[in-house]
Amino acid sequence: MKADASLAKTYPQVYEMVEFHNKGKAPHWTDYVSKDLVLAEVTPGQVVWEMEVKESHCNQLGNLHGGCVATLIDICTSFVTLAHEGKSKWRSMGVSTDLSVSYFLGIPAGETIRIVCTANRIGKNLASIRSMIYNSNGQICYSGSHTKFNIDSRL
Structure with a gap:
């Protein structure tokens, strides 16, 4: 993952989590996707990423693999x-309770995608x-919806 250091001033938790992902010593399966992500924008309740689709992200038809799309989301x-x-400020990213993906149109290797993620609601x-x-x-x-559960009280 890549992020401009200037984000650390406005959204330190976001920047610290990007840095945390980059410091992982043991290889992790999400590294094949996350290493190519670039944090483009962060605003209240919204995060925008960009990524160049590589052949390693694609299925046998040459388009972004459905499993890769789900992982990106x-x-x-x-x-x-x-x-x-x-009002409800989270200290961690929580854990997933539900993830839904809809596939509309394939994206071939070589294209740069834009992933816009927006909060519908973030509660306690x-x-x-x-x-x-x-x-x-x-x-x-592609579109997706993701429900997260806050685990801050368990940390």
């Missing part, structure tokens, strides 16, 4: 919990987050 939407500025215990993945022409290709 899982990883990218989780950061929204740290960009929330409302649950967060509802939606995501839209756009191709380089601005077309919606």
Whole structure:
């Protein structure tokens, strides 16, 4: 993952989590996806990522693999919990309780995608987050919804 250090001033928790992901010593299966993510924007309740689709992200038809799309939505939407500025401030990204993905249009290797993740609602215990993945022409290709459970009291 890559993020501009200037984000550390406005959204320190988001920046620290990106740095935490980059410091992992043991290889993790999500590294094949997360290493190519670039944090493009962070605003209250929204996080935007970009990534160039590589052949290693694609299925046998040459398009972004469905499992890779689900992984991207899982990883990218989780950061929204740290960009929330409302009454309920989370210290961690929580754990997933539900993840739903819709596939509309394939994206081939070589294209840069934009992953826009927005909070529907973030409460004390649950967060509802939606995501839209756009191709380089601005077309919606995939969408997702992700529900997270806050585990801060267990840390």
